[in-house]
Amino acid sequence: DTAVSQTPKYLVTQMGNDKSIKCEQNLGHDTMYWYKQDSKKFLKIMFSYNNKELIINETVPNRFSPKSPDKAHLNLHINSLELGDSAVYFCASSQLARGQKNTGELFFGEGSRLTVL
Amino acid sequence: ELKVEQNPLFLSMQEGKNYTIYCNYSTTSDRLYWYRQDPGKSLESLFVLLSNGAVKQEGRLMASLDTKARLSTLHITAAVHDLSATYFCAVDRIFGNEKLTFGTGTRLTIIP
Numbered sequence: 001d002t003a004v005s006q007t008p009k010y011l012v013t014q015m016g017n018d019k020s021i022k023c024e025q026n027l028g029h030d031t032m033y034w035y036k037q038d039s040k041k042f043l044k045i046m047f048s049y050n051n052k053e054l055i056i057n058e059t060v061p062n063r064f065s066p067k068s069p070d071k072a073h074l075n076l077h078i079n080s081l082e083l084g085d086s087a088v089y090f091c092a093s094s095q096l097a098r099g100q101k102n103t104g105e106l107f108f109g110e111g112s113r114l115t116v117l
Numbered sequence: 118e119l120k121v122e123q124n125p126l127f128l129s130m131q132e133g134k135n136y137t138i139y140c141n142y143s144t145t146s147d148r149l150y151w152y153r154q155d156p157g158k159s160l161e162s163l164f165v166l167l168s169n170g171a172v173k174q175e176g177r178l179m180a181s182l183d184t185k186a187r188l189s190t191l192h193i194t195a196a197v198h199d200l201s202a203t204y205f206c207a208v209d210r211i212f213g214n215e216k217l218t219f220g221t222g223t224r225l226t227i228i229p
Contacts, residue, residue: 033216041154041203043219056216090160103167104148104209106217108160 003027006091006109013081014117020077021112023091031055032074033106034066035090043090049074050096078114086116119144121208123220131228133195138223140189140206149189150207150217151180160205164191193225201227 004025013019025032033056034046048056049068063079074091091109120143130136140149151163164173166182166189173180177200179192189206203224207217 035219041222041224043160043205043222045216045218048216103165104217105150105162105165106160106207107162110159 002110004091004093004107004109006089006112008112009110010113010115012115012117015081015083017081018077018079019081019114020075021089021091021114023074023076023109025072025091025093025107025109027093027107029093029095029107030071031094031096032068032071033092033094034074034076035092035108037088037090037111039087047074047076081114081116083116086114088113119146119208119218121206121218121220123204123206123223125223126221127224127226129226129228130193130196132197135195136193138191138193138204138206138225140191140208140220142187142189142208142218144187146184146187146208148209149182151189151191152205152207154203154205154222156202163204196227198227198229201225 006023031050033048035043036046037043046058046060047066051071052068065077068074088111090111092106094104094106122141124139149166152160153163154160164180169184171182177194182189203222205222206220209217
């Protein structure tokens with residue numbers, strides 16, 4: 001079984017369209033993340049949810065809206081897509097450390113490559 | 118704001134040689150991670166370093182952490198072609214706003 005799974009793996013769309021990426025984890029983790037990896041391979045966090053509650057919201061255009069229906073799922077909806085949104089979007093999950101013995105290690109999905117034309 | 122820098126950004130080395138990748142970070146941190154990414158693939162966790170002086174080894178890779186110097190190293194011993202990948206270090210803090218801040222990545226190419 002895949003621990004963190006994302007769909008779709010590839011997404012090609014026109015500017016101005018709206019698209020969604022879905023993520024599910026079966027690791028029993030309480031925290032999920034969206035990271036963006038640009039063409040230079042730089043990884044930057046976008047959002048994080050802990051038990052369905054938004055805990056990290058980086059400086060991301062409000063065209064990006066995450067939703068977590070339960071702690072095993074975190075979806076990303078993008079409105080009015082722009083050329084600069086082209087990237088690989090990674091979902092990840094972890095068990096939040098918060099001073100406990102958990103390592104806080106992130107487990108990543110396979111990534112969703114978004115190409116905006 | 119926490120900043121994480123790696124060097125070198127690109128590394129091309131011959132099989133059988135040794136080399137070290139460096140990861141510097143700007144503020145006090147509690148945990149440091151090393152990840153590997155193959156082209157077009159996901160990120161795979163290699164090491165988790167939780168305390169000053171921590172050293173972990175797996176095969177030809179060894180990672181260490183010096184929290185006083187805010188420095189971690191990933192040492193490659195007798196490189197083989199299979200180690201070609203991009204290696205990322207990442208840092209976060211246990212208390213406060215927990216998030217992993219990634220380094221710029223080091224693209225390692227092992228030449229036969």
